[in-house]
Each structure stands twice: as C-alpha cells, then as structure tokens.
Amino acid sequence: MRSRGGELSLGALFVGTLAFLYLPIAVLVGLSFNESGLPTAWGGFSTRWYGELVRDEEIKDAALATLVVALGATTLSVLLGTPLAFGLDRLRSRTLDGLVFVPMIIPDIVYAIAFLSAFNLVFTQKLGQQLGLWSVVLAHATFGIAFVAIVVATRLAHFDHSTVEASLDLGASELRTFLEVTLPQIAPGVIAGALIVFTLSVDEFVIAFFTAGIEVTLPIKIYSMVRFGVTPVVNALAAVVLGVSIVLVLAAMRLRGREEAA
Amino acid sequence: MTDVPEVIRIEGVTKRFGAVTAVDDVTLAIREGEFFGLLGPSGCGKTTLLRMLAGFEQPDAGRLLLDGRDLAGVKPYRRPVNMMFQSYALFPHMTVERNVAYGLRMEGVRKREALARAHEALELVQLQGLAKRRPAQLSGGQKQRVALARALVKRPRVLLLDEPLSALDRQIRSEMQLELKRIQHTVGVTFVVVTHDQEEAITMADRIAVLDRGRVVQLGDPETLYEAPASPFVARFLGESNLFSGTLEFRGDEAFLVDREARWRVDAQAAARSGIAPGRKALAVVRPERMAMVRDPGPGAPTNLVSGIVAEIVYLGAARKVVVDLPDGSSLQVRLESRADASFAPGEAVVVGWAPEDAALVADEDDGAAPQ
Numbered sequence: 001m002r003s004r005g006g007e008l009s010l011g012a013l014f015v016g017t018l019a020f021l022y023l024p025i026a027v028l029v030g031l032s033f034n035e036s037g038l039p040t041a042w043g044g045f046s047t048r049w050y051g052e053l054v055r056d057e058e059i060k061d062a063a064l065a066t067l068v069v070a071l072g073a074t075t076l077s078v079l080l081g082t083p084l085a086f087g088l089d090r091l092r093s094r095t096l097d098g099l100v101f102v103p104m105i106i107p108d109i110v111y112a113i114a115f116l117s118a119f120n121l122v123f124t125q126k127l128g129q130q131l132g133l134w135s136v137v138l139a140h141a142t143f144g145i146a147f148v149a150i151v152v153a154t155r156l157a158h159f160d161h162s163t164v165e166a167s168l169d170l171g172a173s174e175l176r177t178f179l180e181v182t183l184p185q186i187a188p189g190v191i192a193g194a195l196i197v198f199t200l201s202v203d204e205f206v207i208a209f210f211t212a213g214i215e216v217t218l219p220i221k222i223y224s225m226v227r228f229g230v231t232p233v234v235n236a237l238a239a240v241v242l243g244v245s246i247v248l249v250l251a252a253m254r255l256r257g258r259e260e261a262a
Numbered sequence: 263m264t265d266v267p268e269v270i271r272i273e274g275v276t277k278r279f280g281a282v283t284a285v286d287d288v289t290l291a292i293r294e295g296e297f298f299g300l301l302g303p304s305g306c307g308k309t310t311l312l313r314m315l316a317g318f319e320q321p322d323a324g325r326l327l328l329d330g331r332d333l334a335g336v337k338p339y340r341r342p343v344n345m346m347f348q349s350y351a352l353f354p355h356m357t358v359e360r361n362v363a364y365g366l367r368m369e370g371v372r373k374r375e376a377l378a379r380a381h382e383a384l385e386l387v388q389l390q391g392l393a394k395r396r397p398a399q400l401s402g403g404q405k406q407r408v409a410l411a412r413a414l415v416k417r418p419r420v421l422l423l424d425e426p427l428s429a430l431d432r433q434i435r436s437e438m439q440l441e442l443k444r445i446q447h448t449v450g451v452t453f454v455v456v457t458h459d460q461e462e463a464i465t466m467a468d469r470i471a472v473l474d475r476g477r478v479v480q481l482g483d484p485e486t487l488y489e490a491p492a493s494p495f496v497a498r499f500l501g502e503s504n505l506f507s508g509t510l511e512f513r514g515d516e517a518f519l520v521d522r523e524a525r526w527r528v529d530a531q532a533a534a535r536s537g538i539a540p541g542r543k544a545l546a547v548v549r550p551e552r553m554a555m556v557r558d559p560g561p562g563a564p565t566n567l568v569s570g571i572v573a574e575i576v577y578l579g580a581a582r583k584v585v586v587d588l589p590d591g592s593s594l595q596v597r598l599e600s601r602a603d604a605s606f607a608p609g610e611a612v613v614v615g616w617a618p619e620d621a622a623l624v625a626d627e628d629d630g631a632a633p634q
Contacts, residue, residue, distance in 0.1 A: 162351035165318055168338040169345045170365035170412070180364075184355045 025242065032235035039230075049236040059237060062221035069133055069208070069217055070201040073140035077197045080141070081148025082190055088149060089156040097153075103146040112210035115139045119211060131213030139211045140201045147200070148193035155189030188255045195252035199245050266293045269420055269452045270315065275324035276476075277310050284310040286476035287324070292420070292454060297446050299467030300456045303499070307476040308456045312422050315454065316345045328419065339368070344418040348425040350409040352397040358384070358408050359393040365416045383411040386445060403434045410442075414449060423455040427462060439465045460500045464488065472496050488549075490622045497547040497624060504553065504594045504616075506546040506566070507626055510538050519544055523590070527565045529618040536623045546621035550597035554615045555584060555606070564615035570594065572610045586614050 032050070036043025053059060088096060103111075115135070123129040163185070167177040183190075205219035212220060218241065225234050270292040277285040285307040292298045300308040313319045314326060317338035326333040333341060344365065353361050362380035367373070384390055387407035397405060406426065413421055426442065427435045443466050446453050457463050463470050464484040471481045472495075480492040491497035494505060506526045508519030510533060517533040519526040528546055538544045554564050570586040573593060584596040584606065594614055598606075606612065 160349060160351060160354075162347050162349050163353055165316075165338070166345070166347055166351035166353070166412075167364070167368075168318075169316055169343075171339045171368035171416070172364075173337075173339055176368065181353055185353075 028235055029239050029242070031232065032239040034232065037232040049232040050240075052233050053236045053240070056233065058216075059218075059221060059233075062216045062218045065133055065215055066202055066218040069136045069140060070198045072133075072137035073144050073201045074194050074198045076137065076141035077144030077148045078190060078194050081145040081193060082152050082186075084145060084149040085152035085156055085189075088153045089159075100146050100149050103143045104150070106143075108204070108206040111139065111142070112207045115142075115207060116210045131211055131215075133212065133215050133217075135211045135213065136208050136215070136217065139207045140197070140204060144197035144201065147196050148190070151193035151196065152186055152189040155186050159185055192252045192255040195248050195255070199248040199252070202248075203241055203245060266295070268292065269294050269329060270454070271325075271327040271330075272311070272315075273325045273327065275311070275314065275321045275326060277307070277314060277319060278322050283476050285314070285321070288473075288476070288478055289324075290471055290478060290481065292452060293469075295450055295452055296468045297443065297453045297455070297466055299463040299470040300454065300473060301460060301463040301467075301470050301499070302458065302473035304458055305475075306473040308458075308473050309424055311473075312345070312424055312454065312456045315420070316343060316422055317341050342419040343422060344413040344416055344420075345422040345424065346409050346413045346426055348428060350397075350405045350429075352405055352408055352412070354397050356396075357393065358389070358395050358397070358400070361397070361408055362412045362415050365412065369416065379415055380411070383415040384408075386414070386448065387411045402430055403438070406430060406438065410445070414445070414451065417449070418451060420452045420454055423453060425457055426455060428457075428459070435462070436465075442466055464500070472499060474499075491547055491624060493624050494545055494547070494626065497545075497622070502550050502595050504548045504550065506548065506621070507543060508546075510540050510542055510544045510623075512540055519546055524568070526621075527618050528621055528623055532619075532621075532623055536625070538623065538625050543626035545624050545626050546616075547624060548616045548621045550583065550595040551581075552616060552620035553594065553596040555586070555596045555598065555612050556615070557610075557612060559613045559615065563613070564617045566618070567613050567615040568594070569611065569613050572606050572608050572612055574608060575606065586612060 031039055033045050033047065034043055035046035035048060037049070084100065088100060115138075119131055119135050119138075123135070124131065159182075163181050164177055167181040168174070172180060203219055205223060208217045209220055209223070216224070218237075222234055222237060225231060268291045270290075272288055272290040272292075275285055275288050276283065288307075288311060300311060302308050310319060314321055315333075317333065317336060317340075320334070328341065328343065353364065356364070359377055359380050362383050363373075363376040366376035366379055371379070381390065381393060384393060387410050389404060389407050389411065392400065392404060392408075397408065400408065406429070410426075423442075427438050430438060439462060442453070442455075455463070455466060464487075467484060469481065469483050470487055471478045472487065473479065474495050480487060480496045482490075487496060487500050491500065491503075497503045497505065506519060506524070508521040508524065508526055510528075511518050511520050512530065512533070515530055517528050517530040519528055526546055533544075536544070556563060559567055568588060570588045570593075572584060573587040574585040576583040576585075579600070581600055582598045584598060586594045586596060588594065596614055
C-alpha cells in the first residue's frame with residue numbers, strides 16, 4: 001500500500017508535468033482569442049485576429065508557398081521513398097538501414113548549411129539558377145524520403161510476399177499484381193509516411209530559411225513577424241498551424257496503428 | 263494405366279542455388295487426371311520442383327513440358343497451372359469471394375460471371391456462407407479451403423499443392439486428406455502435391471515420387487513403395503521398418519543374407535528379381551506388422567528368429583507397438599494387433615521372427631563405403 005501523501009505528491013507531479021508540457025500552448029491558443037490583443041489584459045472572447053489573419057495577403061501567400069513546398073516534398077518523398085523501402089526489405093542490411101535512417105537525425109542546422117552550400121555550388125554558380133521554393137522542396141524531400149522509406153519498410157516486414165506469387169500464378173502481370181495486390185497492402189504505410197512528411201514540411205523553419213532564396217514560407221513569415229514582438233495575428237496563425245499539425249499527426253498515427261494490427 | 267496421356271513431362275531437370283543442387287537431373291511424367299505426390303524430407307528439392315512447374319524458378323538444365331509444350335521462358339501468369347500455397351497467400355485486403363474471383367477477373371471474365379463462378383467454387387469446398395468475409399476472419403481450415411477454391415476456379419490443367427495440409431491441426435488434416443481426394447475426383451484436374459508427410463502422400467496420391475537430395479529415388483503407387491521399397495531410404499521414410507543386413511548368397515534353391523553373427527533366409531525368387539548380385543551387401547526390410555513375437559518358438563515359428571528383451575510397449579488403440587532390444591544393442595519394432603496376445607511385459611525375454619516372403623530386399627547403400 002502506498003501512503004496517501006505519496007499518492008498526492010505523485011498526482012501533483014503528474015499535473016505539474018502536464019502543465020509544463022501544455023501551458024505554453026494553452027496560453028497561445030487563449031491569447032489568439034483575446035479581443036484586446038494584449039498579453040496582459042483579457043478583453044473578452046473574439047475571433048477578430050483570425051479574421052485579420054484571413055485578410056492578410058502576405059500571410060496567405062506564405063501559406064500557399066508552404067502548401068506547395070509540402071505537397072512537392074511529400075510527392076517526391078513517396079515516389080522515391082517507397083521503392084527505397086522495397087530495396088531495404090529485399091537486401092536486409094543493417095548498414096543500409098542505418099544509411100537511410102541517418103538523415104532523420106542529422107541536425108536541421110547542419111542540413112540547412114549543407115544544402116545552402118551544395119545548392120549554391122551546383123545551381124547558382126554552375127547553372128545560374130536562383131534558389132526558390134523548388135530548392136526547399138528538394139531539401140525537405142531529403143529527410144522525407146527517409147521517413148517514407150522507414151515507415152513503408154516496417155509495413156513490408158509484415159507483408160506476405162507469397163501473395164505476389166499467388167497473383168502472378170492466377171494470371172495477373174507484374175504491373176497488375178503491383179496495383180491490385182502489393183499497393184493496397186502497403187498503402188496505409190505509404191499514406192502514413194506521406195502525412196508525416198507533410199506535417200514536418202509545413203512547420204519546418206531552419207532548412208527553409210536557408211534554402212528558400214527570396215521566397216517566404218509560413219514559418220519564415222512568422223519569424224519575420226515576431227522579430228518586432230508577438231502580434232495577436234501571429235498567435236492566431238500559430239494556433240491554426242497547430243490545429244492542422246494535430247489533425248495530420250492523428251491521421252498518421254491511426255494508419256500506423258492499423259498497420260500494426262494487420 | 264500407361265496409355266493415359268501425360269500432362270507434364272519433366273526431362274532431366276536440374277536446379278542449383280549457389281553451391282547447392284536442389285533438383286538433380288529429375289525425369290518424371292505426370293499423367294492426366296492423377297493425384298501425384300512428391301514426397302521427401304525438407305531440402306529434398308520437392309518444393310523447388312513445384313515452383314519450377316509454376317514458373318517461379320527456371321531450371322538450369324533440362325526441360326519442362328506441359329501438354330507437349332516447352333515451358334521455358336513462359337511467365338507464371340501465362341501457364342495453365344495454378345498453385346495452392348503453403349501459407350495460403352490469400353489477399354488480406356479482399357473478401358473471400360473477391361479472392362476466389364481474382365484469377366477469373368485477371369482473365370478478363372466480367373465481374374458478375376466471375377463472382378458467380380467463384381460462388382460455385384466456394385460451394386465445391388463447402389464455404390458458401392463465408393463469401394463476404396475477409397481472410398483474417400477465417401479459421402486455418404477455412405483459409406485452406408478458400409485457397410483451394412481460388413486455385414481451382416480457373417480449372418487449371420494442373421493444380422500444384424505445396425504442403426497443403428501442414429498448417430492444419432491433426433484432426434482437420436486427416437479430414438482434409440479425404441476431402442482433397444473427393445474434390446480431385448469431382449473436378450478431374452491433375453493434382454501434384456508436395457509433402458514431407460508420408461501418411462498424407464500414401465492416403466491421397468495415386469502415384470508417388472520419393473525424392474532424396476534432389477533425386478527421384480523411387481516412383482510408384484503407395485502400395486509398391488510400402489511393400490517393395492527400392493532403397494533403405496525409402497523403407498525408412500515410408501513407415502517404420504526393421505532392417506536385417508548381410509551379404510547375399512545363393513545355396514541351391516535358397517537365398518540368404520549372411521552376416522558375421524546371423525544368417526537370414528530370404529525369398530530366392532525375390533532376391534533374383536532384385537538384381538542384387540551375389541556377394542553384395544543387401545538389406546531385408548520387414549515392416550513391424552509382419553513381425554511375429556512369441557515366448558517359445560514352436561514348430562510353426564517363422565524361419566528367421568532372433569531373441570531379445572521387451573523394452574517398451576506402446577498402446578496405440580488399434581494395435582500395440584513393441585520395441586524389442588537385441589543383444590547387439592540394436593532394437594526391433596513389432597506391431598501387434600490389439601486382439602493378439604497382450605500379456606507381454608517389459609523386461610520379458612521373447613523371440614521375434616519373420617518369414618522370407620514378408621521381407622523386401624534392397625541393396626545396402628553402405629555397400630563398398632567405409633564402415634561408419
């Protein structure tokens with residue numbers, strides 16, 4: 001039997017830790033609905049700042065840029081990461097697994113500098129191509145490919161390869177087999193990987209800041225807005241980004257959970 | 263039987279995986295409508311042979327003919343052959359009926375007709391009610407039936423079955439052996455079944471090829487394999503057996519296997535037929551149920567006798583299996599019907615005997631080799 005005092009202090013610790021985790025978010029979301037716009041005074045509930053957010057053309061442009069980058073990076077990651085997963089599954093080499101895994105843990109700032117140098121060397125100096133959204137797409141796809149490959153490879157580990165042979169045996173060509181048998185079985189893994197990449201790309205700041213040239217993505221826009229203090233519009237914007245991220249992550253988790261159950 | 267046309271002809275087929283020769287110069291003909299068994303221990307090459315017939319592996323040498331047509335380079339999906347996989351390989355994302363209809367849909371059969379024929383196939387395997395289920399909602403036996411229906415729905419020239427019953431419990435397994443036989447009779451398709459289970463092969467197959475290390479060591483109907491094994495390997499692999507060894511000698515009308523300690527009389531005609539040259543080492547194979555066991559050999563006792571001590575008696579229901587230890591450290595197995603004298607007890611001294619006509623003669627594989 002634990003003592004009552006022990007139970008109480010454990011409970012307090014739990015509540016305290018949760019507060020530590022979520023208080024800043026709660027403050028942010030709370031302030032985004034504050035009529036007064038001042039962090040010090042509650043002026044009543046209002047969606048005024050969300051209205052201003054929607055009317056701000058620069059923010060809308062940045063959001064569009066971010067959407068383009070995220071979709072591009074996700075598409076590229078899926079197209080290259082899925083075949084990579086098949087390769088990893090076939091070769092079953094720990095070294096290769098490691099090589100694919102490393103880009104996920106290389107610090108963003110290292111990647112950012114590396115991309116800036118490499119892009120400048122190859123595209124700007126040799127090809128005379130200015131950096132822009134396309135270079136952010138390439139940079140985000142670099143870690144995105146790794147995420148997709150790892151998630152799909154996990155799915156493939158539970159994949160019954162004899163279903164492929166069964167399909168061939170029953171008269172389906174290789175392409176038909178891939179479309180009818182392989183793809184439907186690994187689709188949850190591919191979608192989960194895509195959602196993770198999309199989420200990471202949407203709120204990625206450091207690499208985008210270094211590789212976007214003169215283009216402005218949403219995180220870069222937020223950064224430029226808060227350099228002169230946090231405005232209520234930024235709070236509303238951050239709350240929206242938070243909401244979108246939560247939805248995407250929950251969707252990815254659901255799909256991964258189904259994958260493990262299968 | 264010999265005028266029945268062949269469906270499959272395997273000519274001198276060899277398949278190597280690196281340094282391992284999985285299938286070694288195999289030649290076989292499989293007849294129209296028969297239930298053919300490929301039997302052997304794991305690693306004997308039987309599954310590789312089946313996979314070559316399906317088109318998943320290519321032979322390194324030799325030819326595979328189906329209805330006289332060379333299968334070299336023919337893709338799996340262009341062969342009129344279907345396979346039932348050991349793991350069943352059902353498509354988990356499709357319902358039972360879509361699984362079964364899959365092969366027809368790939369052939370271009372319209373959806374309605376494909377489903378109707380899938381339902382017929384499900385009826386054949388007695389699974390009518392489960393058409394809308396997913397594979398994950400089925401028991402092992404039900405999955406097996408779906409796999410069978412899916413492979414049969416296209417009415418292939420040959421159905422290949424890879425260890426079809428190995429994943430089932432014992433009771434369902436013996437039920438399914440008869441069921442497979444019934445279905446094969448109903449549809450009249452040639453079945454080629456790979457198994458390591460000799461009982462399964464004997465129960466189901468019309469003819470069996472026994473494989474050992476990539477080679478066919480004997481081909482025949484189950485009775486021939488059991489009663490007249492061609493080698494000690496076949497004798498040991500199909501059922502239990504007692505082996506008596508010696509050098510073959512003919513004396514007048516009689517034949518013997520002579521050993522340092524013993525002299526076994528064998529059937530002279532059988533010895534002549536066996537083709538084993540006098541002076542070569544041979545083995546007499548005697549099945550446990552052909553052995554007699556008595557306390558005192560009277561006038562009616564069999565010709566070849568050996569004394570020993572009862573080591574163990576195992577009650578099997580319909581019979582008793584008795585293990586008798588011999589003075590030289592080896593042991594014999596005797597099978598006594600339940601109605602026979604049950605009064606033997608472990609530790610008792612007995613005499614075990616067999617008659618020359620109850621033994622099959624095989625050349626000793628160790629002949630000429632260094633003693634082990």
